[in-house]
Amino acid sequence: MFDVQGLTHFFGGLKAVADFNLRLKGGELVGLIGPNGAGKSTIFNLICGLYNPLEGRIEIEGKNLRGLRPHQITARGVARTFQNIRLWPNLTVLDNLRIARHYKLGYGLLDTLLKTPRLSRAEGDIKETALEMQRILGLEKYSQEQVRNLPYGVQRKVEIARALMTRPKLLLLDEPAAGMNLQEKDELIDLIRWIRKEFQLTIWIIEHEMRLVMTLCEFIQVLDFGEVIAQGKPEEIQNNPQVIEAYLGKEDM
Amino acid sequence: MMRRPLIFLGTPLFLLIIGLSWSGWLDSYTQLILLFIGVNIILSSSLNLINGNMGEFSCGHAGFMAVGAYVTSLLSVWFFTDSSPFGPNLFSPQWAVFLFPFLLVIGGLAAALAGLMVAIPSFRTRGDYLAIITLATSYIIKSAIENIQIIGGARGFMGMKRVINGMEEFVNVPWMMIWTCISVALTLMMIQRFITSTYGKGIMAIREDEISAEIMGVNTQKIKMVAFMFSSGLAGIAGGLFAHILGYINPGSFTILKSTEVMVMVYLGGMGSLSGSVLSAVFLTVILELLRPLQVLKWVIVPLLLFLLMLFRPEGLLGHRELTDVFPGLRRLVGRREKDSD
Numbered sequence: 001m002f003d004v005q006g007l008t009h010f011f012g013g014l015k016a017v018a019d020f021n022l023r024l025k026g027g028e029l030v031g032l033i034g035p036n037g038a039g040k041s042t043i044f045n046l047i048c049g050l051y052n053p054l055e056g057r058i059e060i061e062g063k064n065l066r067g068l069r070p071h072q073i074t075a076r077g078v079a080r081t082f083q084n085i086r087l088w089p090n091l092t093v094l095d096n097l098r099i100a101r102h103y104k105l106g107y108g109l110l111d112t113l114l115k116t117p118r119l120s121r122a123e124g125d126i127k128e129t130a131l132e133m134q135r136i137l138g139l140e141k142y143s144q145e146q147v148r149n150l151p152y153g154v155q156r157k158v159e160i161a162r163a164l165m166t167r168p169k170l171l172l173l174d175e176p177a178a179g180m181n182l183q184e185k186d187e188l189i190d191l192i193r194w195i196r197k198e199f200q201l202t203i204w205i206i207e208h209e210m211r212l213v214m215t216l217c218e219f220i221q222v223l224d225f226g227e228v229i230a231q232g233k234p235e236e237i238q239n240n241p242q243v244i245e246a247y248l249g250k251e252d253m
Numbered sequence: 254m255m256r257r258p259l260i261f262l263g264t265p266l267f268l269l270i271i272g273l274s275w276s277g278w279l280d281s282y283t284q285l286i287l288l289f290i291g292v293n294i295i296l297s298s299s300l301n302l303i304n305g306n307m308g309e310f311s312c313g314h315a316g317f318m319a320v321g322a323y324v325t326s327l328l329s330v331w332f333f334t335d336s337s338p339f340g341p342n343l344f345s346p347q348w349a350v351f352l353f354p355f356l357l358v359i360g361g362l363a364a365a366l367a368g369l370m371v372a373i374p375s376f377r378t379r380g381d382y383l384a385i386i387t388l389a390t391s392y393i394i395k396s397a398i399e400n401i402q403i404i405g406g407a408r409g410f411m412g413m414k415r416v417i418n419g420m421e422e423f424v425n426v427p428w429m430m431i432w433t434c435i436s437v438a439l440t441l442m443m444i445q446r447f448i449t450s451t452y453g454k455g456i457m458a459i460r461e462d463e464i465s466a467e468i469m470g471v472n473t474q475k476i477k478m479v480a481f482m483f484s485s486g487l488a489g490i491a492g493g494l495f496a497h498i499l500g501y502i503n504p505g506s507f508t509i510l511k512s513t514e515v516m517v518m519v520y521l522g523g524m525g526s527l528s529g530s531v532l533s534a535v536f537l538t539v540i541l542e543l544l545r546p547l548q549v550l551k552w553v554i555v556p557l558l559l560f561l562l563m564l565f566r567p568e569g570l571l572g573h574r575e576l577t578d579v580f581p582g583l584r585r586l587v588g589r590r591e592k593d594s595d
Contacts, residue, residue: 074468090460099466
């Protein structure tokens with residue numbers, strides 16, 4: 001369903017990502033880990049069109065994603081969250097969710113200015129969807145709150161809700177547990193599992209924190225200096241000497 | 254029907270103003286100020302779309318106003334009067350009554366096209382750099398007009414009064430007051446619809462975080478283009494009205510000073526607040542007239558006002574809020590729901 005082959009990117013002379021491959025059938029929950037600056041977020045940025053990769057192929061359901069603008073990639077079914085939350089802080093939760101339907105409004109400027117029945121119908125649908133999303137994620141009570149006034153954990157949740165509003169097939173979560181306490185992390189694990197079942201999603205997580213990835217993911221890739229140094233099931237990764245070295249450093253003997 | 258009391262409040266107000274002007278209860282000086290208030294409302298609420306809702310800093314609004322003013326005036330003088338550059342009139346002057354609104358719209362469309370000069374660079378740059386581009390655009394427009402001799406160059410262009418006289422000879426009602434009231438009503442209605450729709454809220458997402466807007470599916474280039482063209486198009490319509498109210502325009506009327514005046518209105522009223530823009534357009538136009546006897550001192554007092562505003566209330570009188578948020582009691586009267594009207 002989702003296929004990345006030979007993804008390579010340079011920043012100036014620096015090799016950020018080298019020959020990255022990933023093939024997903026659909027429905028998996030996979031993880032990407034690695035030390036700081038290994039190129040994890042760069043891979044997400046390449047997938048969602050923020051950077052244009054130097055080489056490689058990115059496809060979803062047989063359709064090319066490479067070279068498209070980010071909003072077109074969203075329209076093809078890839079949504080993401082950000083490492084440092086990037087909601088629209090001065091807008092309400094409801095508006096944050098509604099705007100995520102922008103790529104598929106079903107009306108245009110003229111409908112807006114003339115207030116055609118098409119507009120009312122589409123806006124009704126959008127609001128319905130947004131309210132439903134708030135309800136299932138337990139965000140109703142924040143509906144009219146400006147996002148910047150919400151607690152951190154709730155903002156994370158709103159960001160996931162916003163990504164889900166685009167009806168993705170593939171959801172990219174960039175360090176979803178960053179800045180969370182233990183209890184919030186446990187809730188997040190449940191939430192991710194539940195979302196995956198509820199929305200029939202393929203989820204790809206970048207994470208710094210080992211425990212979260214190990215409990216959640218079925219398949220893990222470890223990135224170091226832009227290259228995949230190990231991949232496999234969580235238990236295989238846990239005991240891989242190269243991974244331990246990348247994370248803890250080599251012991252000089 | 255009762256869900257839209259704004260129309261029920263606005264229509265009688267406009268009818269009253271038109272009626273009073275017609276019957277002669279309002280002297281021509283008061284009428285002139287009311288007309289300028291109308292023009293300024295269109296200008297400030299359309300600039301607010303860019304500076305307030307989209308969070309860009311456009312300081313060339315007068316340039317687009319100039320495009321609309323010149324295009325509408327040239328067409329109306331060409332069509333309806335016997336003038337020196339264009340020769341005899343194409344249509345009989347009575348036709349102006351029916352065709353004038355179309356000329357206003359054509360002026361607006363021309364200004365919207367000029368808006369592309371800002372919209373396209375905005376794909377690649379923003380903030381201060383885009384502000385410089387808007388400034389440059391307004392200078393390009395101004396010096397282009399100054400150098401086209403056939404439309405009067407720096408001397409300006411006139412003859413619009415005769416068009417209006419032609420209309421008034423045909424049916425004796427205060428035509429400019431009517432066109433202005435209709436334009437103001439339609440402008441406010443369109444802007445309100447735009448910024449409350451999910452489509453229009455895309456520009457607020459750009460203000461808040463452009464990259465995440467693009468990644469969450471907002472076609473930022475397209476919506477920026479729409480917003481800039483919409484805003485400059487409305488400025489063009491305001492320009493067309495302005496030209497026909499005064500009956501004379503010259504490039505000197507559309508300098509940075511005029512842009513600044515509109516910007517002051519937007520910032521005074523509060524960024525991103527439609528009702529704020531309307532209120533401050535009314536307030537500032539009246540203040541500027543009242544201070545006219547002070548002559549030069551006026552240009553000390555008005556900037557001082559802005560100075561104090563920026564020190565004590567930098568977000569403007571109604572920053573990002575509408576009147577109904579400040580006085581919730583109004584909501585019953587106006588019948589609007591929360592900020593997310595739908």
